[in-house]
Amino acid sequence: MASAMEQQGEKPAAGAEDCGEVRDEPQAAGESIEDRIRLLLRLRAQTKQQLLEYKSMIDASEEKTPEQIMQEKQIEVKIEDLENEIEDVKSSFEVKSLALNRMKLSAALTNNIEKMGTESSVLTDDMKHIIKLHKLIMKSQEESSELEEKLLGIRKKRLQLKQTSRSKLLEIQTEKSKQKKDLDNMENSEVIKTMQKKLQMEIKITTVIQHVFQGLILGSKTNWAEDSALREIVLQLEKDLTTI
Amino acid sequence: MDENVAEFLRRSILKIPLGEMKTILSAWNFLSEDQLQTVNLRQRKEFLAQEIILMCEEKCASVDDMALLDIVYTQVHRHQKLWNVFEMSKEPGEDVDLFDMKQFQSSFKKILQRALKNVTVSFKVDGKNAVWIRIAWGTQYSQPNQYKPTFVVYYPQTPYAFISSCRLKSTVPLLHQALKVATKHHQIVQLDLRSRHLDSLKAIVFREYDQTFENHNSTVPLQEGSLGLNMSLDSNIIHENMEEKERIHRVTQDTFGAYPQPQLEFAQYKLETKFKSDISGGILADRKEPLRCLIKFSSPHLLEALKSLAPAGIADAPLSPLLTCIPKKKMNYFKIRDK
Amino acid sequence: MSVLRPMDKLPDLNRATVLLVGTQDALLQKLAESMLQEQCASELRVHLANSLPLPSNVNRPRIDLIVFVINLHSQYSLRNVEECLSHVDSSFFLGKVCFLATGAGRESHCSVHQNTVIKLAHTYRSPLLFCDLEVESFRVTMAQRLVRMLQICAGHVPGISAVNLLSLLRRSDSPPSKEL
Numbered sequence: 136m137a138s139a140m141e142q143q144g145e146k147p148a149a150g151a152e153d154c155g156e157v158r159d160e161p162q163a164a165g166e167s168i169e170d171r172i173r174l175l176l177r178l179r180a181q182t183k184q185q186l187l188e189y190k191s192m193i194d195a196s197e198e199k200t201p202e203q204i205m206q207e208k209q210i211e212v213k214i215e216d217l218e219n220e221i222e223d224v225k226s227s228f229e230v231k232s233l234a235l236n237r238m239k240l241s242a243a244l245t246n247n248i249e250k251m252g253t254e255s256s257v258l259t260d261d262m263k264h265i266i267k268l269h270k271l272i273m274k275s276q277e278e279s280s281e282l283e284e285k286l287l288g289i290r291k292k293r294l295q296l297k298q299t300s301r302s303k304l305l306e307i308q309t310e311k312s313k314q315k316k317d318l319d320n321m322e323n324s325e326v327i328k329t330m331q332k333k334l335q336m337e338i339k340i341t342t343v344i345q346h347v348f349q350g351l352i353l354g355s356k357t358n359w360a361e362d363s364a365l366r367e368i369v370l371q372l373e374k375d376l377t378t379i
Numbered sequence: 380m381d382e383n384v385a386e387f388l389r390r391s392i393l394k395i396p397l398g399e400m401k402t403i404l405s406a407w408n409f410l411s412e413d414q415l416q417t418v419n420l421r422q423r424k425e426f427l428a429q430e431i432i433l434m435c436e437e438k439c440a441s442v443d444d445m446a447l448l449d450i451v452y453t454q455v456h457r458h459q460k461l462w463n464v465f466e467m468s469k470e471p472g473e474d475v476d477l478f479d480m481k482q483f484q485s486s487f488k489k490i491l492q493r494a495l496k497n498v499t500v501s502f503k504v505d506g507k508n509a510v511w512i513r514i515a516w517g518t519q520y521s522q523p524n525q526y527k528p529t530f531v532v533y534y535p536q537t538p539y540a541f542i543s544s545c546r547l548k549s550t551v552p553l554l555h556q557a558l559k560v561a562t563k564h565h566q567i568v569q570l571d572l573r574s575r576h577l578d579s580l581k582a583i584v585f586r587e588y589d590q591t592f593e594n595h596n597s598t599v600p601l602q603e604g605s606l607g608l609n610m611s612l613d614s615n616i617i618h619e620n621m622e623e624k625e626r627i628h629r630v631t632q633d634t635f636g637a638y639p640q641p642q643l644e645f646a647q648y649k650l651e652t653k654f655k656s657d658i659s660g661g662i663l664a665d666r667k668e669p670l671r672c673l674i675k676f677s678s679p680h681l682l683e684a685l686k687s688l689a690p691a692g693i694a695d696a697p698l699s700p701l702l703t704c705i706p707k708k709k710m711n712y713f714k715i716r717d718k
Numbered sequence: 719m720s721v722l723r724p725m726d727k728l729p730d731l732n733r734a735t736v737l738l739v740g741t742q743d744a745l746l747q748k749l750a751e752s753m754l755q756e757q758c759a760s761e762l763r764v765h766l767a768n769s770l771p772l773p774s775n776v777n778r779p780r781i782d783l784i785v786f787v788i789n790l791h792s793q794y795s796l797r798n799v800e801e802c803l804s805h806v807d808s809s810f811f812l813g814k815v816c817f818l819a820t821g822a823g824r825e826s827h828c829s830v831h832q833n834t835v836i837k838l839a840h841t842y843r844s845p846l847l848f849c850d851l852e853v854e855s856f857r858v859t860m861a862q863r864l865v866r867m868l869q870i871c872a873g874h875v876p877g878i879s880a881v882n883l884l885s886l887l888r889r890s891d892s893p894p895s896k897e898l
Contacts, residue, residue, distance in 0.1 A: 177759065177874075178731055185729055185873035188880075192725050192809070214843065221885050616750045619737075619767035619776070692741035692768060693792055 446501035467564035487561035571712035579641035640682035734872035740787030752861035770805035813880030
């Protein structure tokens, strides 16, 4: 690996030599020198990256791979775990670099302010503006939470009212249904039925007796129309008892 | 002139595209040169047809002349019909007779007319050892139907005849009988070869395809170096498998040859074999009856397409012999059975 | 040397090499030309192969990216790619292998189901790209993507490595488990 790195070190050096030859023509040379420098910088970055990759491959190959033969499902699970590990490492790296950046920024800010003192500068103006806005935000947040609480109380009351009205209506409904049930019961009670039956029976018996008396009187061939008492009796016997 | 003849002539002329009108009419050789000159090709076809029919009436065109026009038209438009190939054979030990065109024609006509009273038979001899025969079929009681004729192209020095597909199946045995007797052969057998391109059939049957032959419909010319694909203009593109490509090219050349292939439209394979499967217990395994399956390949130019399969990387080279044997075996309908 | 290994040679300065593997030369050629037409700061080399293993007598540079081209219209190309995969070292699959499926636009001509290819790419943990290589505009876009991937895999982009790119391209949904 070392010899290869030397070889690669020579190539950029050769590039620098070519650079030297071109210096004779200043105008076009000016631009091509910049191009050359750009190329060299790019090559440097490339070589660094490639070196990093080779190093990581070497480190990886030093790790022992497990010797046992695992089933395919297990391998898949292991691969998933390793991929998740990579993701975790990447995200923690990102978070850490973010934190570092923030720290760097705040350090730079404090340095700057220390240097400049408390005279007005763009930074201090911005910071004061930020603080004002923060205060505003906090106040409006408090107000909004109060309003929310009030709203919540009103909603609770409304809910309560709804519930009580509902229970009242339910009571009315149950009362009504009870009354109706009692009425039905009464109509359907057994006592009334037996009484009705007895009544019918009596009416029938009486009707029969009426007919018998009628028959007696008519059969006796007396002129009942002349005697007022007999007439009354016959007329009474004509009455239909079911209509009473 | 008969009404039917006039009507048929009118329809035939309307069928002919204007570009070919002059050539077909002069090949017909019925109207004189001067008359042909006077025909105005720039008018509408109906008027043109009327003009020509008037001229034909003056010359009293007959059924035979009209049949000849039909033959000329079909010769130019031979791809409109589907041609079947028939091979005749003599009994072993028979002498090869000298072929007499006149005798053949009269014998053929007599046989057909003896069997069916109403047939129209017309002959046209092509300079290239071929005779074109047109037969319009009728029955005992009806006139021949001029609109559904059968065409036969017979090559006298060979035992081959090409017959166009005919819908009237009852006439087929009679036609075969007439051909057999008129040409003094004993047997006629239909080959499993069918195509619209008569010249390709001829090339396959007479094994002329390894010389470049003329094709009415010229297809894409063969690129001698199909390796032209590999001549990349960019030196940054490097082909790794040059050896493999060369091998494929060589194998393709060996199987198909470097000449243009005859033009066929389809190849049909009828399978009646038992199903062989590695997976035992499948749905089709262990069946005693053979599996019936029909595979049809169709293409405007089937053999060129097959030739280009391996170089295009769609199939392995060499291709299956079932596909490559089509011109050699003179078949494009195959029945595959278990041996 | 029948197996391709990613790091067995030293890289050439400023040069990136991609190997396109597929059965249909016409498609590979077109893709190669589109890739070479892209503006790129590094020098590009494209190697076309029909199958692996590559002939060993040729002196070729280190291969940075392998693209397996599968034509969904032909089972033959899928089988070919599956056979080639056994000739590639496993360390290649850490981001230096990519699958490209073409022909998905014409559904009626597809004889290989998309799920087959998706499963294949998932098994090998490599990204799968769909592109109709016959259409000019899609091909140009795909060539741009491939050139960018190639630069990263060759180490020409500081800060990103092939493995990093691989985890970025990882699909969040796993392929359907039903076999089709």
